[in-house]
Amino acid sequence: MAGTDSGEKELVHVFAPATVANIVCGFDVLGFALDEPGDEVIMRRVDQPGVHLIQVTGDEGRLPREAGKNTVSACVQMLLKYIGREDVGVTIELHKHMPIGSGLGSSAASTVAGLFAINALLGNPLTRMELLPFAIQGEALACGHGHADNVAPGLLGGITLIKGYEPLDVVAIPAPPALHAAVVFPHVDVPTRDARQMIRSKVALKDAVIQWGNIAGLVAGLFTNDYDLIGRSMQDVLIEPTRAILIPEFYEMRRLALDSGALGFGISGSGPSVFAFAQSRETAGDIVKVIQSHLTQHGIDSNGYVSGINANGPREL
Incomplete structure (x- = not known):
């Protein structure tokens, strides 16, 4: 995989997991990440600046193909603007391996995969916690409600508690080994x-x-x-x-x-x-x-x- 001296890469292939939100009693505050299913994103550097969503599979044509409307690409646009790297050009392939509307965080998996991919492509300038607000914005775009109980465990892994949003306060909860x-x-x-x-x-x-x-x-x-x-x-x-x-x-x-x-x-x-x-x-x-x-x-x-x-x-x- 090609890269630069700063740790930037030319191509990344990322998997992001499905998640279970609420965990029964914890409406909008608890969630955990699964091993499977999940979504994959392939992201490549290109000379032409901007975010180019070139392929979406596994969605039966249900998701937007416009970069500014699909959560995976829209969140990448937000991140590039935030860090002042709008000169960067990338193509995105989104391969969905989980059902839309399943209650397993389908939009969250796509968003997390895209954000993790662009961050890795650029040499990881942001921490996972710093990526989380962009993922929450992706949830707002996808379903009209910017909640974190899918994107937080999807991005951070494990079981998470969303203690609050103003300011954003996420707590990692340990999982018993046999669970x-x-x-x-x-x-x-x-x-x-x-x-x-x-x-x-x-x-x-x-x-x-x-x-x-x-x-x-x-x-x-x-x-x-x-x-x-x-x-x-x-x-x-x-x-x-x-x-x-x-x-x-x-x-x-x-x-x-x-x-x-x-x-x-x-x-x-x-x-x-x-x-x-x-x-x-x-x-x-x-x-x-x-x-x-x-x-x-x-x-x-x-x-x-x-x-x-x-x-x-x-x-x-």
């Missing part, structure tokens, strides 16, 4: 914007107190490797009751997961993907199989994934 995720994406349509609009703007204080306790318990369980506490804390009394209505067979999938050894079960992001935590890869695999089998019996196709907690986030290939 694995079972993820199933049912092939049903749950648009992110619609799922968000269904959420109540006001909640009862007693429900809020329950939710606070569950978030605190989940974080405490993750820090102390207390799997029982993790499972007891994976309860959502605010968001899940509304969003579960949009996901066929949700409560039966949860029953099957818990009967198969899941610590806890819930919706990934805004759905329709669902996930469960398990204490081993084998148990996570069993959970995926039993849920997919149930969905098949009800005429619903699905994708299944078994993953550890991806501590690394994006990487060069």
